[in-house]
Amino acid sequence: MLESKVSADIPLASRGPNPDPGRSLLVRCLMQVLWPAFMGAVITVGLLFSVIDPVQIEWVHVQLEDSRPAAYTLAFLVFWALFSITCTFTWYLAITETPKGKLGRSRRD
Numbered sequence: 001m002l003e004s005k006v007s008a009d010i011p012l013a014s015r016g017p018n019p020d021p022g023r024s025l026l027v028r029c030l031m032q033v034l035w036p037a038f039m040g041a042v043i044t045v046g047l048l049f050s051v052i053d054p055v056q057i058e059w060v061h062v063q064l065e066d067s068r069p070a071a072y073t074l075a076f077l078v079f080w081a082l083f084s085i086t087c088t089f090t091w092y093l094a095i096t097e098t099p100k101g102k103l104g105r106s107r108r109d
Contacts, residue, residue, distance in 0.1 A: 037083035
């Protein structure tokens with residue numbers, strides 16, 4: 001009995017075009033794009049700088065004056081921006097999904 005009440009309260013994508021009417025499209029976009037991009041940037045920077053010391057990169061040596069924290073911060077922001085762009089494309093493709101049977105002409109025509 002408790003399961004049916006809980007499952008009825010959870011918004012599903014299949015229930016309609018706007019599963020969460022309390023939030024605007026922009027807010028949902030930000031949640032669905034920026035958070036996964038943030039997590040991807042954290043993991044990528046962690047893996048990258050566990051293999052490479054930022055001071056060994058010539059650009060960091062010259063432009064950032066051998067500052068490791070500046071290199072970590074700049075790399076994180078760059079990766080977050082790149083992941084945000086890719087997540088935005090994925091989000092856009094997901095919200096513009098063509099319903100089944102609506103793609104082009106049928107084979108009978």
